[in-house]
Amino acid sequence: MFGIYSIFDEYKRRGEVQVPYVTVSGISIYVESTIGNSLPIVFVHGAGGSSKSWSEQLVSDSQYNSWALDLPGHGKSEGSLLSNIKDMAEFINDFIKALTLEKFVLVGHSMGGAIVQEFALQYPEKLRGLVLIATGARLKVSKGVLSTLATGNMPFKDVNHLYGSSTSDDKREEAMWEMNEISPTVYWADFEACNKFDRVLSVGKIKVPSLIIVGDEDVMTPLKYSQFLSSNLPNSQLRIIKGAGHMCMLEKPTEVTTELERFIRNCVD
Template sequence: MPKVSLNGIELFYDSKGTGEPLLLISGFLCDHTYWSVIMPDLTAQYQIIRIDNRGIGRSSAPDNPYSLQQLAHDAAALLEHLNIHQVHVAGHSMGGQIAQELALLYPQKVKSLILLSSLAKGDERFNQIISTWGELLQRIDTKLYQQVVLPWIFSDNFYSMPDMIEQLIEWAVHYPFSPPVHSIYHHSRAILGANTINRLQNILCPTLILVGKQDILTPMKFSQQLAVGIPKARLSVIDGGGHGFIIESPKIVAKEMLDFLAQLNSKR
């Protein structure tokens, strides 16, 4: 699993599978491993490239303000390094915001977008949550932090599974590549400063917008706003999941993604 020096940092990435390239961008607090559960389905048909955004996982974590446009520039620089001229892009949550910026800054590179549990701009409640999460690890330990965050991520059904949440918390507590406290703060402020509402009409590539019906962090109204604003967007609502539906309903999410990409290929 290699790193590459670009834009003044070391960026970690992982590439698996063959076929058309599909770039996966993770969200707040998450590195490339967030996509692991759907990787077997995706790599069967595509070259899957996953990155650790600056500040996360095994990438560099400079202690200075970040912007989502800066993270999009990092992704574009990686594509240049890999000699990939066009790519399908999927982003979850903050990763979907980065994907929007990538499509706006480098429209010639992005063949299609898949925006999962994402948004153009947060409302006051969302912004308060993200602002608090950005500061909270300065005051409490990782275990308690996860206990605070996870109810916003997963559905009632997921919480009813015996020991599932406890296993996730233990995994997070012992994960060797947890982001530093300063990166969590800088990422939270990047999210708070992000706004594509008045630029959505400039995203001209085919776009699939996926949201869980039980998502209480980035509720359906955010995805509906994206679907209205992006000219070639289609919205699909998944019944059985919350914000973390990639983990809760991996087969359904993978099928939605693959069906969308297959329909694009069939139109050529």
């Protein structure tokens, strides 16, 4: 019904939960996935991120067929870093072709939100719905951050810019350790792509049903970014997560997942 691809059926037959790698344009791409019986969902991570960003949404008892990939040059995926959002959206299209999905919901966080906006502008006929988490139609990055990353150094001394007041010190320490494991080159390439992204004048052309989610304490993509999207996307709804920052899907997983599942049920109806 929803174009589930044959290789995934084979993994399901064998009782396996994950399809660990998918070959896309000759590149081995790492994927976290869940088996369900409903509408397919594809998750796209943000700058410097990976499929780990969706660990709270990709649970074993999920009723959905879900895929969260590591973009090229990220996480466990092979390939070179992509230099702009348009190329990233084209890569997602190639990824979708590799899975042979026909209609699905596309979910993006931060830079991933820019990618899925671009995808929606180019391939609206492929989408059943769009979820934009902690993102904007324009994602400017400070010159100071870019110049520091360009020298091979990390500009962030902590992760307070990513997490809201409800996040524990232990979780912040773990997040800081994970951030330091990622090369500044990856962050630089991603932030450069974000800095060049600007769909302010064309985002209103997206007619696909859209859910916009943002933490009320997000300082990276403040509430006004999501309010702009909500005002300009003609078929959208805005949900604000209290006490959460930029990583709201990890900080407040129950609230975010509840909103996501409610939206997806409406996309199926």
